[in-house]
Every structure is written in C-alpha cells, then in structure tokens.
Amino acid sequence: MSSRRSRSKKVTYKACTRCRYIVPSDVKQCPVCGSTTFTDNWKGMVIVIDPEKSEIAKIIEAKVPGRYAIRV
Amino acid sequence: MVAEREAKKKRRERREFILLRTVAGKEDIVAFVIEDKVKELLKAGQDPGIYSIVVPADIKGYIVVEAKNIHTVVELVKGFSYVKGRVPGVLKLKEIEKMVRTKPFIELIKPGDIVEIISGPFRGMHARVTDVNRVRQEITLEILDAAFPLELKVPVEQIRPVKSKG
Ligand SMILES: [Zn+2]
Numbered sequence: 001m002s003s004r005r006s007r008s009k010k011v012t013y014k015a016c017t018r019c020r021y022i023v024p025s026d027v028k029q030c031p032v033c034g035s036t037t038f039t040d041n042w043k044g045m046v047i048v049i050d051p052e053k054s055e056i057a058k059i060i061e062a063k064v065p066g067r068y069a070i071r072v
Numbered sequence: 073m074v075a076e077r078e079a080k081k082k083r084r085e086r087r088e089f090i091l092l093r094t095v096a097g098k099e100d101i102v103a104f105v106i107e108d109k110v111k112e113l114l115k116a117g118q119d120p121g122i123y124s125i126v127v128p129a130d131i132k133g134y135i136v137v138e139a140k141n142i143h144t145v146v147e148l149v150k151g152f153s154y155v156k157g158r159v160p161g162v163l164k165l166k167e168i169e170k171m172v173r174t175k176p177f178i179e180l181i182k183p184g185d186i187v188e189i190i191s192g193p194f195r196g197m198h199a200r201v202t203d204v205n206r207v208r209q210e211i212t213l214e215i216l217d218a219a220f221p222l223e224l225k226v227p228v229e230q231i232r233p234v235k236s237k238g
Contacts, residue, residue, distance in 0.1 A: 017229070039177075039229045041190065044129025045100065046172055047107045054123035055087055055165060056138050060172055070129045072177050 015042035015069035020060075022067040032064050044070030087123075089136055089163040090145050096133040098154040103127050103135050109148055120144050128171050136163060136171070178206055178228045184237030187213065191230050198234060 013022050016030040017037045022045065029036050046068045051057040062068055094102045103125045110122045121140030128134060133156075137145045142162070149155040181187070185201045194215060202223065203212035211231055215222040 037229075041177065041229060041232050044172075045103065045127040047103055047125040047127075048123075049107065049110055049125070050123045053085065054138055056124045056126060056168060056172055059169055070126075070172055071180070 012040070013067075014038040014040050015072045017072055020069045020072055021064070022069055032066070039072050042069035042072045046070060086140055087138065087165075088140070088142055089138055089165070089168050090142055091159040091161075091163055092135050092137060092145070092149065093156040093159060094133055094135055095154045095156065099127045099133070099135050102149070102152070102154050105152065105154075106137065106145075106148060120148065122148070126168065126172060131171075134159070136168060138168075178204065178209060178211075180236075181211060181228070181231075181233065182237060185233060186216070186235040186237075187211070187231040188234050189213070189226065189230055190232045192226065194224070194226075199231075 012025045014025050014027075015022050015038060016033060016035050017039050018035040019030060019033040020042070021030055021032040022042070023030065023038070025040070030038070046056055046060055046062070048054055048057045048060075048062045048065050048068065051063050051065055057063075060068055092102070106122065106125055110120055113120045121144055122137060124138040126136040126138070128136070139145050142158070146158060181201055181204050183201050183203060187199055187201060189195055189197050189199060197218075198216045199213035200216060201211055202214050205212070209228045210225050211228055212223060212225050213231070215224070
C-alpha cells in the first residue's frame, strides 16, 4: 500500500463568506479578500484556471485563479 | 488595423461548455484532477485551452468544463475511471449562469425548514426554523431533539440545511 496520502476528503476545505474563495480549513485569512470569516457550509464549486479568458470567471466576478464556492 | 482585428478575435475566442458525467460523489475529485493536469500542461508550456471547471451545487454526477474545444477535454479525461463520459451537445452560457450565479445561503432558508446545528453547544441537534433575520444574519430555531420546547437564535453559519419545507 502506498503511504502517499490521497487528497480526497482527508483535507477539508472551507469557503470565505465574503468572496467565496475556498481554502484548506487551517488557513486563517482569505488570500483573496483578506476576510477572516469562513464557513464549512458551502456547496458547489467553480475552479477558475484562467480568469482572463474564462466566461464563467466573469459571471462570478473571480479575478484570481483558484476555487470558489457556489453557495455559502 | 489588422492587429486590432486580431486582438478582437482573440478576445472572442471560441468557448464550449462541456458536460461530463462522473461517478456520483466523485465530482470534486474529477474537477481537481482536471485542474492539476491543466496546470501541469501550462507549466510545460502547453495551453490546453481549459479555462474553468464547475461542480454544480444541485446536480449530482456531473461537472462542466469550460474550454476552447471539446476534443481536448475528452482527450484529457480519457482513461479516468471516475469519468463516465460526455453528455452530447454543449451547454449555453445562459444555462451555466443559472448554475453558478450565487444566492446568499440565508436566502435559501425559510421558516419550516429542518436544519442541523453544526457548531456551538447544540452541535449535532436538529431544529426547525421559525424565523429568518436577513439583516442580522440570524436564524431562530426550535430544537427538535429537546425534551421541552427550546427556542434559540444562531448565526446562519452555524446551521446546515437538512430538509426544505419546499
Ligand atoms: Zn475572501
């Protein structure tokens, strides 16, 4: 058996309640908007790879690449 | 002139919204794997033309990939067992908008809904919503598991919906 930890479900993630950016639960401050309020209660996700070219990034007003919760 | 036209063309690049069927419950993992693969390719100087990935909040077993062309996406997920295939056709931006446009969580909560308390002293208990205060971001609850009627107010972050009154 491999000892490499699977990233699935072992790492838990929370979403910034202001900008919806998703971070691992041990992060204290949102790297995008600076907020310190997070919620574990989020659903759905948009992964923005290229905010310049993505139409979806424009809809959700994401300017930084990364993962955003759809509902918080 | 030509440069200007070229620039315009670039901005209006072709965009497809491709719906992939995944094993239910593995939507996040599939999205993460695609994200990783795209990042690797970008690092290697190749642009696969994949710009975003959506894991819908309400539809199980599907994800949406926003890409320049369908073929690249199909190639990228080939052999990945959590991907069960592509739904023929492409989605329209309007449909995507509905999927990703966000509503604050509190707006989805209404009196009569059953929720679970996820933090604080009543953590793990189920409750019925009796009032929603949008200004204060506070929910009034009636605890269901209590032996006697018990009402309390909690911040909206402290609850998780269990059953909507509909
Ligand atoms: Zn934030």
